[in-house]
Amino acid sequence: MPEDGSECIDFKMGNWVVSVRSASPKWRFKETSALIRKVIRCATLYLNLEDYGRGTSVDFLLTEDDDIRRLNKIYRDNDKPTNVLSFEGVFSNESFGEIPQLLGSIALSIDTIEREAEEQKKTLNNHIAHLILHGVLHLLGYDHEKNSDADIMERTETNVLHSFGIADPYRA
Numbered sequence: 001m002p003e004d005g006s007e008c009i010d011f012k013m014g015n016w017v018v019s020v021r022s023a024s025p026k027w028r029f030k031e032t033s034a035l036i037r038k039v040i041r042c043a044t045l046y047l048n049l050e051d052y053g054r055g056t057s058v059d060f061l062l063t064e065d066d067d068i069r070r071l072n073k074i075y076r077d078n079d080k081p082t083n084v085l086s087f088e089g090v091f092s093n094e095s096f097g098e099i100p101q102l103l104g105s106i107a108l109s110i111d112t113i114e115r116e117a118e119e120q121k122k123t124l125n126n127h128i129a130h131l132i133l134h135g136v137l138h139l140l141g142y143d144h145e146k147n148s149d150a151d152i153m154e155r156t157e158t159n160v161l162h163s164f165g166i167a168d169p170y171r172a
Contacts, residue, residue: 022062059105068109086138106135
């Protein structure tokens with residue numbers, strides 16, 4: 001464990017290299033890391049991305065509202081906490097030796113996610129799984145700015161989550 005008390009793990013899944021760092025003791029780190037692994041596995045199978053970019057790297061930061069609020073302010077000019085932020089990395093279809101190509105980074109705030117799960121009457125793990133997937137899809141180019149794009153992204157999220165037993169997150 002690093003000196004600052006955070007927890008870190010790196011793992012490889014097929015061509016994907018995933019790094020998870022917890023900056024908050026509020027996260028159930030081992031459980032969330034396993035959930036990240038499961039969501040990425042289901043997404044890569046559903047989207048047929050097992051061979052996507054040799055050495056594709058995705059970084060996850062598990063944090064709290066104060067940290068994600070700062071990130072949201074700096075990078076999105078939005079001075080409030082949010083549940084998930086995705087930051088696209090530099091990606092090319094050719095890897096340089098064993099150096100992974102950064103698909104991007106995803107930050108998740110446990111404080112906002114817990115509030116939303118309670119308000120929306122969802123289990124915490126199901127809501128976390130949805131937001132992990134949501135962030136990964138953004139890194140893969142999915143968006144929800146236009147209604148037509150939102151429909152595609154939501155349908156993809158619903159289908160991937162359904163593949164491991166999570167109900168449609170957009171239905172009440």
